[in-house]
Amino acid sequence: xxxxxxxxxxxxxxxxxxxxxxxxxxxxxxxxxxxxxxxxxxxxxxxxxxxxxxxxxxxxxxxxxxxxxxxxxxxxxxxxxxxxxxxxxxxxxxxxxxxxxxxxxxxxxxxxxxxxxxxxxxxxxxxxxxxxxxxxxxxxxxxxxxxxxxxxxxxxxxxxxxxxxxxxxxxxxxxxxxxxxxxxxxxxxxxxxxxxxxxxxxxxxxxxxxxxxxxxxxxxxxxxxxxxxxxxxxx
Amino acid sequence: xxxxxxxxxxxxxxxxxxxxxxxxxxxxxxxxxxxxxxxxxxxxxxxxxxxxxxxxxxxxxxxxxxxxxxxxxxxxxxxxxxxxxxxxxxxxxxxxxxxxxxxxxxxxxxxxxxxxxxxxxxxxxxxxxxxxxxxxxxxxxxxxxxxxxxxxxxxxxxxxxxxxxxxxxxxxxxxxxxxxxxxxxxxxxxxxxxxxxxxxxxxxxxxxxxxxxxxxxxxxxxxxxxxxxxxxxxx
Numbered sequence: 115x116x117x118x119x120x121x122x123x124x125x126x127x128x129x130x131x132x133x134x135x136x137x138x139x140x141x142x143x144x145x146x147x148x149x150x151x152x153x154x155x156x157x158x159x160x161x162x163x164x165x166x167x168x169x170x171x172x173x174x175x176x177x178x179x180x181x182x183x184x185x186x187x188x189x190x191x192x193x194x195x196x197x198x199x200x201x202x203x204x205x206x207x208x209x210x211x212x213x214x215x216x217x218x219x220x221x222x223x224x225x226x227x228x229x230x231x232x233x234x235x236x237x238x239x240x241x242x243x244x245x246x247x248x249x250x251x252x253x254x255x256x257x258x259x260x261x262x263x264x265x266x267x268x269x270x271x272x273x274x275x276x277x278x279x280x281x282x283x284x285x286x287x288x289x290x291x292x293x294x295x296x297x298x299x300x301x302x303x304x305x306x307x308x309x310x311x312x313x314x315x316x317x318x319x320x321x322x323x324x325x326x327x328x329x330x331x332x333x334x335x336x337x338x339x340x341x342x343x344x345x346x347x348x349x
Numbered sequence: 350x351x352x353x354x355x356x357x358x359x360x361x362x363x364x365x366x367x368x369x370x371x372x373x374x375x376x377x378x379x380x381x382x383x384x385x386x387x388x389x390x391x392x393x394x395x396x397x398x399x400x401x402x403x404x405x406x407x408x409x410x411x412x413x414x415x416x417x418x419x420x421x422x423x424x425x426x427x428x429x430x431x432x433x434x435x436x437x438x439x440x441x442x443x444x445x446x447x448x449x450x451x452x453x454x455x456x457x458x459x460x461x462x463x464x465x466x467x468x469x470x471x472x473x474x475x476x477x478x479x480x481x482x483x484x485x486x487x488x489x490x491x492x493x494x495x496x497x498x499x500x501x502x503x504x505x506x507x508x509x510x511x512x513x514x515x516x517x518x519x520x521x522x523x524x525x526x527x528x529x530x531x532x533x534x535x536x537x538x539x540x541x542x543x544x545x546x547x548x549x550x551x552x553x554x555x556x557x558x559x560x561x562x563x564x565x566x567x568x569x570x571x572x573x574x575x576x577x578x579x580x581x582x583x584x
Contacts, residue, residue, distance in 0.1 A: 179515070230478055240515030243465055243489060254478060255491055260513060278495060280414070280475030 115305055117279050118225055119234035119257060121266075121290035122242065124314040126222075126233075126336070127212040127249055130154050136208040146195075153189060155316070160185035165236060165265040175263045177238035182206055209237075210244035215311065219250050221336025225343070230254045234275055234288060236265050255279075267298035276304070289339065293326040300327065307331035307339055350540055352514050353460055354469035354492060356501075356525035357477065359549040361457075361468075361571070362447040362484055365389050371443040381430075388424060390551070395420035400471060400500040410498045412473035417441055444472075445479035450546065454485050456571025460578070465489045469510055469523060471500050490514075502533035511539070524574065528561040535562065542566035542574055 123129050137150030164181040167173045176184075183206045190197060197205065225231050232255040233242055239258040246253055257275040264270040276283050283303035290296050291311040300306050306329040312319055325332045333339035358364050372385030399416040402408045411419075418441045425432060432440065460466050467490040468477055474493040481488055492510040499505040511518045518538035525531050526546040535541050541564040547554055560567045568574035 177515075238515070239490065239513040243514075246489070254481070255474065258513075261496055278474045278493075279478075280473070 115229070115287050116281055116285045117230035117232065118287045118289055118307075119232045119275055120222075120336075121288070121292060121295050122233050122235040122237060122245065123212075124311055125289065125291040125309065126218045126251065127214050127245060128311075128314070129158065129209070129212050130314060130316060132212040133157070133208050135213075136205075136211065140201075140205070144201075148195070149193065151316070153193070156189055157182070157185055158315075160189070169265050169268060177241075177260050178236055179206065179209070179238055179241055182209055207244075210241055211248045212245050214249040214251065215335065217335040217337040219252070221338075221340050222252050224337065224340035226252055226254055228343070230279065232257050232275070232279075234266070234271065235259065236271075266295060269298070269302055272299050272302050272304060287330065289336065292322050296329055297327055300329070305330045307333055309333050309335050309339065350464070350522050351516055351520045352465035352467065353522045353524055353542075354467045354510055355457075355571075356523070356527060356530050357468050357470040357472060357480065358447075359546055360524060360526040360544065361453045361486065362449050362480060363546075363549070364393065364444070364447050365549060365551055367447040368392070368443050370448075371446065372440075375436075375440070379436075383430070384428065386551070388428070391424055392417070392420055393550075395424070404500050404503060412476075412495050413471055414441065414444070414473055414476055417444055442479075445476055446483045447480050449484040449486065450570065452570040452572040454487070456573075456575050458487050459572065459575035461487055461489060463578070465514065467492050467510070467514075469501070469506065470494065471506075501530060504533070504537055507534050507537050507539060522565065524571065527557050531564055532562055535564070540565045542568055544568050544570050544574065 120126050133154040134150045137148050137153060141148040141150065164185055168176055186202060186206055222231050232253055234257045235242060236259045238260045239256055242256050242258050245251065259265050259271060262270045262274040273283065276286050279286060284305065287305035287307055288296060288299040289307045289309060291309055291314060293308065296306040296308055308325040308329045310322065310324060312323050315321065331339065331342065333342055355361050368389040369385045372383050372388060376383040376385065399420055403411055421437060421441055457466050467488055469492045470477060471494045473495045474491055477491050477493050494500050494506060497505045497509040508518065511521050514521060519540060522540035522542055523531060523534040524542045524544060526544055526549060528543065531541040531543055543560040543564045545557065545559060547558050550556065566574065566577065568577055
């Protein structure tokens with residue numbers, strides 16, 4: 115195994131708390147009541163369906179920043195929230211300012227001593243550059259959906275990254291907190307590691323609390339993965 | 350200006366001295382007489398013509414690693430040099446172990462505090478990952494020809510990078526030691542900075558000794574560029 119690529123939203127960064135904190139900051143600044151938790155959850159709720167429309171060809175290729183904006187506009191209308199264009203642009207960029215989980219930076223830093231470490235994300239590259247800078251993520255390389263003009267779980271994303279790495283799929287491992295992402299990668303021959311992020315979706319999370327497939331590794335978090343790989347542990 | 354992208358071979362790394370040193374090492378190990386300087390210069394001589402064959406459609410898309418190998422095989426035959434397959438693979442990877450110019454790492458490190466810093470290179474991504482690791486180059490992002498399946502000076506490479514950055518060309522600057530590369534970028538609306546590398550082609554270099562266009566900046570080297578941009582100097 116030569117390279118480890120990471121799902122980012124939820125696996126490396128804590129999008130939900132980060133969005134809620136930024137909604138709270140905006141509420142303080144504007145004096146407007148903003149249901150931050152609800153907005154964060156509903157906004158993320160639009161995530162998969164909006165990409166699926168692109169994946170099914172019902173909408174031409176659209177980067178995630180623009181899908182986010184379409185969902186945001188709908189959400190604000192549904193909630194009767196009145197924000198002007200500048201504020202909407204600012205809110206859309208909340209996704210560019212996401213905090214890492216506590217182990218992410220240390221884990222990636224340890225792993226990149228021995229492996230090529232990259233993103234494998236449905237976010238667009240310009241978004242990922244901002245996230246990397248904000249969260250201090252020490253990527254060697256960014257694999258983003260807009261490089262391939264496909265969204266995961268389309269095979270073009272997983273195999274496109276392997277091809278650019280010049281590696282066969284079995285030399286590349288996907289690390290994700292989502293069993294479905296790992297399933298798609300495994301079917302294409304990539305190695306897999308599951309790390310649980312039991313609070314990604316908040317205190318009442320019910321999905322992805324544990325490994326649900328025959329993954330090559332299961333680790334507590336990214337730092338734990340680095341330690342296991344050095345000690346030669348398997349799952 | 351938000352992002353600075355760099356030509357790599359010659360601008361950021363000293364390919365010629367690095368190849369010659371590795372040929373010398375191989376000669377010591379094998380006891381075989383190897384004309385390292387000649388081979389380095391002739392190998393690089395095949396570089397532009399080999400990419401031009403791809404650019405003109407005479408050869409299907411081929412990554413630089415494979416173009417290098419085709420040129421190497423021809424070169425070894427011309428010089429009557431006998432290397433087996435494993436040795437040829439090792440020699441081809443000399444391009445993965447290139448040393449930076451003395452200012453490159455410090456300059457890129459200074460620039461990335463304020464700008465997105467990326468490669469914009471005809472090398473393939475897997476090659477560039479190795480060069481980055483070997484030379485310690487702190488890239489934010491790697492733009493490589495195989496992302497676009499085009500070689501510079503095709504417009505797809507320059508505009509493709511701007512598009513992935515989510516920036517209009519005038520917010521992106523190309524830094525290169527080659528006037529022709531800057532010319533292509535300027536024609537597409539990118540900003541440009543020339544830095545001379547008067548020994549890139551060895552002691553008798555005649556080309557690209559100075560700026561030959563109306564570039565936005567001319568700097569002594571990458572570190573000097575970082576200093577000029579902070580002090581608000583123009584060309």
